[in-house]
Amino acid sequence: MPASTSSSPHTGSRPGGRSARVRADVHRAVRELLADEAGEPPTIPVVAARAGVHPTTVYRRWGSVGELLADVTGSRFSGGFVVPDTGDLRGDLERYAFNLAKDLGDPDSLALIRATIGVAGAQGAAACLGERRQQLDAILEREEARGGRPPTLDHTTDAIIAPVYFRAVFTHLPLSPDWTRTLVARLLAD
């Protein structure tokens, strides 16, 4: 499955012929519609009209708005996120948390997450996480390879990923760099 290869998936065309072009156009239509009007998720006919393709094409390929949103979100949150390698665990985690907070602090990303959670069930939830846990695991494994004793992946998920997603989705509290540094400091103080 082709994934967005840039952290700014709104621009650029993708190789791969007509099928890849349709996918890119439909994905862009979904993102634009969600950015225009937060609120109820777009319907397939509205997405198709915006993308300039026939609704049947969208139904045949994705089946439902839920599957379409999960696909758009999955490609938005996979790839394009560089795993930091600063040379030590604290630096890596601080950079990771900063990047995550910056990503989820973007209103368009948040609108995509909210809409996907709303209609795409468990598949959508997994898409909203993308490769976040794997990326964190890579940081922890690197620390182990250095001879360190990092916290577990579950602990790190509870301490870093969970608060950032929770703050972004459920509150108005700011995702500030001071706060993400504090999350790391608490985790490593244990």
Place this chain on the structure above:
Amino acid sequence: MPASTSSSPHTGSRPGGRSARVRADVHRAVRELLADEAGEPPTIPVVAARAGVHPTTVYRRWGSVGELLADVTGSRFSGGFVVPDTGDLRGDLERYAFNLAKDLGDPDSLALIRATIGVAGAQGAAACLGERRQQLDAILEREEARGGRPPTLDHTTDAIIAPVYFRAVFTHLPLSPDWTRTLVARLLAD
């Protein structure tokens, strides 16, 4: 605003005449429709038919599916949650985390949260939290009154509320009593 006064809001009638009855019937219809078919949120005509009221009544009172879902969710997650008072901070937090995990572990509650996040924006997000932070604050203030030095509300939110909501909404990981006890142990070990 009348709130659900029981932790099992699916049963029982509410006092207050026709207006309260309409609200109760519409709320119940929303909860039942979401329990029946997780996925796309119900439309107002479908809710009205299920509740046995005229669609115009629903539009006039709530305006949109988003506002309706925020109202249902707000009444589901406000009231009916007893703030634990075990005599010490650890016991109170363990009980609080256990109750929260149990509540969000219920598939019907989760379907309601997901749908509300999807269509009701910031208002919906606030409704999904209900009085959780105030309840936690009450526990922390009681500890201060006992002469203890509890962690801050923000720290406790990051350490307890965030992981429980995150696990429930974004993952398949279990919300087990062992895990919620671990969250409290990590917080109080700082």
